[in-house]
Amino acid sequence: MTTAETIISYAVWLALVVLxxxxxxxxxxxxxxxxxxxxxxxxxxxxxIVIGFIALIAIRxxxxxxxxIAISLGLVGFLATVAFARFILSRGNREAPKxxxxxxxTASVPEPRRKSAARRPSGTGPAVRRKAKK
Amino acid sequence: xxxxxxxxxxxxxxxxxxxxxxxxxIGLNRLPDLYTRMxxxxxxxxxxxxxxxxxVGVHAGDLPTFARALAGFFFFVLTAPISxxxxxxxxxxxxxxxxxxxxRDEMKDYDKRI
Numbered sequence: 001m002t003t004a005e006t007i008i009s010y011a012v013w014l015a016l017v018v019l020x021x022x023x024x025x026x027x028x029x030x031x032x033x034x035x036x037x038x039x040x041x042x043x044x045x046x047x048x049i050v051i052g053f054i055a056l057i058a059i060r061x062x063x064x065x066x067x068x069i070a071i072s073l074g075l076v077g078f079l080a081t082v083a084f085a086r087f088i089l090s091r092g093n094r095e096a097p098k099x100x101x102x103x104x105x106t107a108s109v110p111e112p113r114r115k116s117a118a119r120r121p122s123g124t125g126p127a128v129r130r131k132a133k134k
Numbered sequence: 135x136x137x138x139x140x141x142x143x144x145x146x147x148x149x150x151x152x153x154x155x156x157x158x159x160i161g162l163n164r165l166p167d168l169y170t171r172m173x174x175x176x177x178x179x180x181x182x183x184x185x186x187x188x189x190v191g192v193h194a195g196d197l198p199t200f201a202r203a204l205a206g207f208f209f210f211v212l213t214a215p216i217s218x219x220x221x222x223x224x225x226x227x228x229x230x231x232x233x234x235x236x237x238r239d240e241m242k243d244y245d246k247r248i
Contacts, residue, residue, distance in 0.1 A: 023159075055190045081220070
């Protein structure tokens with residue numbers, strides 16, 4: 001192993017460790033992030049970190065074809081972020097005031113349909129009720 | 135001698151890219167609200183992945199690979215501000231609040247002005 005290969009090898013190992021730490025920190029923001037745009041920003045950042053991982057694998061293995069994969073992953077991440085921005089714009093602000101993941105999940109259940117289904121038990125449609133009145 | 139110089143430049147690019155990614159991740163966790171977190175993610179994060187791509191191009195040592203890596207770098211640098219602006223604009227228009235330490239909000243009456 002020549003000196004140049006040793007330098008590259010140590011740098012790639014250190015960078016892999018650093019990228020792992022930053023990946024975990026970003027995942028923590030995705031889990032914790034109080035609102036939906038916070039999570040979208042963190043997912044965009046995750047795409048960038050994964051592009052960095054792909055570049056490091058390209059250096060380690062020597063396959064330069066990985067650059068094309070990284071570019072296409074960046075394109076997909078950009079389109080996903082644009083689509084999420086449109087979704088946030090059309091959805092409006094209906095986050096719970098104290099951001100809680102479970103609260104936002106349960107709030108998205110359609111309220112009126114559930115209520116009307118509970119009000120009408122089976123077997124007592126309009127016709128049956130009219131007969132019962134007579 | 136030449137290959138050691140090339141390896142040193144590549145190692146510098148690799149470590150710089152990883153450091154920028156780490157700074158972006160720390161900023162994403164430490165900054166107070168959505169709009170300041172966007173600074174960390176869209177500036178430092180983009181530079182981090184772009185420097186790592188440039189490191190691949192320098193390490194390969196031939197011109198087509200370096201040109202492709204440079205194209206990828208410019209692609210990321212061009213698309214990151216677009217997506218960040220779209221997301222910030224959508225979040226601000228919908229009404230996600232700024233943090234309490236914010237000094238001014240230039241887009242407060244944006245809908246009334248246009």
